[in-house]
Amino acid sequence: MENEEQQCLEDRFKAKRRRERIEKGGYFLVSFGILFIVWESVRAVGLIDPKLFPSIHAVMKACLVGLKDGSLQMHIYASFMRVLTSFAIGILLAVIFGFLVGWFRVVRLFLDPVINFFRALPPIALIPLMIIFFGIGETSKLVVLSYAAFFPAMVVIYQALVGLDPIYIRAAKTLGAGNMEIFRKIILPQLVPHIITACRVSLGVCWATLVAAELIAAQKGIGAMMVDAQNFFQMAPLVLGILMIGAISLAMDAMVRAVERRATSWQEKMA
Amino acid sequence: MQEERREQNGIVINRVGMTYSGIAGNVEALRNVNLKIEPGEFICLVGPSGCGKTTLLNVIAGFLEPTAGDVAIDGRKIQGPGPDRCVVFQQYAVFPWLTVRENVEFGLRLSVNKRSSDETRQIVDRFVDLVGLKDFENAFPKELSGGMKQRVAIARAYAVNPEVLLMDEPFGALDAQTRQFMQESLLQILEKERKTVLFVTHGVEEATFLSTRVVVMAARPGRIREIIPIHLPYPRVAATKTSPEFIAIRASIEKVVREEFQKQRELSCN
Numbered sequence: 001m002e003n004e005e006q007q008c009l010e011d012r013f014k015a016k017r018r019r020e021r022i023e024k025g026g027y028f029l030v031s032f033g034i035l036f037i038v039w040e041s042v043r044a045v046g047l048i049d050p051k052l053f054p055s056i057h058a059v060m061k062a063c064l065v066g067l068k069d070g071s072l073q074m075h076i077y078a079s080f081m082r083v084l085t086s087f088a089i090g091i092l093l094a095v096i097f098g099f100l101v102g103w104f105r106v107v108r109l110f111l112d113p114v115i116n117f118f119r120a121l122p123p124i125a126l127i128p129l130m131i132i133f134f135g136i137g138e139t140s141k142l143v144v145l146s147y148a149a150f151f152p153a154m155v156v157i158y159q160a161l162v163g164l165d166p167i168y169i170r171a172a173k174t175l176g177a178g179n180m181e182i183f184r185k186i187i188l189p190q191l192v193p194h195i196i197t198a199c200r201v202s203l204g205v206c207w208a209t210l211v212a213a214e215l216i217a218a219q220k221g222i223g224a225m226m227v228d229a230q231n232f233f234q235m236a237p238l239v240l241g242i243l244m245i246g247a248i249s250l251a252m253d254a255m256v257r258a259v260e261r262r263a264t265s266w267q268e269k270m271a
Numbered sequence: 272m273q274e275e276r277r278e279q280n281g282i283v284i285n286r287v288g289m290t291y292s293g294i295a296g297n298v299e300a301l302r303n304v305n306l307k308i309e310p311g312e313f314i315c316l317v318g319p320s321g322c323g324k325t326t327l328l329n330v331i332a333g334f335l336e337p338t339a340g341d342v343a344i345d346g347r348k349i350q351g352p353g354p355d356r357c358v359v360f361q362q363y364a365v366f367p368w369l370t371v372r373e374n375v376e377f378g379l380r381l382s383v384n385k386r387s388s389d390e391t392r393q394i395v396d397r398f399v400d401l402v403g404l405k406d407f408e409n410a411f412p413k414e415l416s417g418g419m420k421q422r423v424a425i426a427r428a429y430a431v432n433p434e435v436l437l438m439d440e441p442f443g444a445l446d447a448q449t450r451q452f453m454q455e456s457l458l459q460i461l462e463k464e465r466k467t468v469l470f471v472t473h474g475v476e477e478a479t480f481l482s483t484r485v486v487v488m489a490a491r492p493g494r495i496r497e498i499i500p501i502h503l504p505y506p507r508v509a510a511t512k513t514s515p516e517f518i519a520i521r522a523s524i525e526k527v528v529r530e531e532f533q534k535q536r537e538l539s540c541n
Contacts, residue, residue, distance in 0.1 A: 170352070170360070171360065174332060176378060176431060185377070266367050266413065267413070
């Protein structure tokens, strides 16, 4: 009887979730649809010189041409790998340093001022220096992007660690947990959602910095593609580059959010 | 009971004193507290706020080290927190990232209480059942009411087979009806699985209803003012609270608590 009731409730809950997902998908399509309509009508009315702003059709054609000769894939792959590699390096270091800074008060007091200084410093500001240090090859880009991924993630992780509720540690101690067990079974599970948040923030910053890094010196990558297009006054590939960066960054964020939903289903959500 | 023979001598609190030194000078939270708790007793600590009842509980739990005296359990002096003195907190402290079942299992998976997986399963089954959460064993705490969360905490404590349950205002955050229900549930659980309990509360009625002895504490410095045995027979039910004996005992304890409260107010006015 009670089970049946619960089953019924669960079904209704699932149906509601499904409806919400469809609703969200609908709004997604509509809002982008409107964006494209505005784009085309602005051109049609003549508010913008059509030479300076390509039609959707032209951008799609540039996309197809790029896909056919493989140059688009190559650029996307180059950018993607840069972001992924430096994101991985940045997050790994952020987790390690986040723990050190969050766990040891002395380390925190010592490093806090410096952290805040570097956090306030936009990663792009490092590019000229890094080019002198490491040349215009991959290394300088990886350093700048890893740096971009590192700071926001580390700050999220260490602040989460500082803000943990000590009641769970006390509860574990009174059940007989040792220090390592407290770390593995109490601290880590509570940090998982924050580490995922850190990943989201870092990925966003990484993509934002990527283009700046590629604009300056790169043969491959979406940023490089855009610079080439700019040099030859090819508006379609230029706009295509912008759309690609937005779309890939959105897709990556959606992926992280999907992981987040699975990993944090135990949390009480505001919405 | 779990197949483990322990020497049962209860808890001996021997001349415990606790002084916090702070910027504003020293605060004597406990002075010369002596109490012997027999196995199977239900002791409630009541008193005005600031009388050191939670401090005393934290000393017994091992979260605080007393500045004078010591506490022994079955003849062993306590050092730090441990599963022989499991605490149930007012804020539930049920791990939100684990299901009900995993919460109850938590203590048994720690190296100090490690058991075979068969035995673990049996113990968890028994205590999830004992607190009446069989239908919710796969639910996460966010899906539970306050009373249910507290029952998870009780089952989790029971699972590691502590010598004594230390309960720090466990029903303080619950509404009046749920609190009454939880008081009765706790007595029923104890009826089935006897444990020594030390219970901190503000409520004289709650203390009278639950305990075998009520310890009234006085503030500044925190010390034991009076120990009142409650000779009401178990099982006690909701109707017990309206019986004339109950009302008389409650009134006499309330009088002592009120006197202490009054003294404290006069002190702080000076």
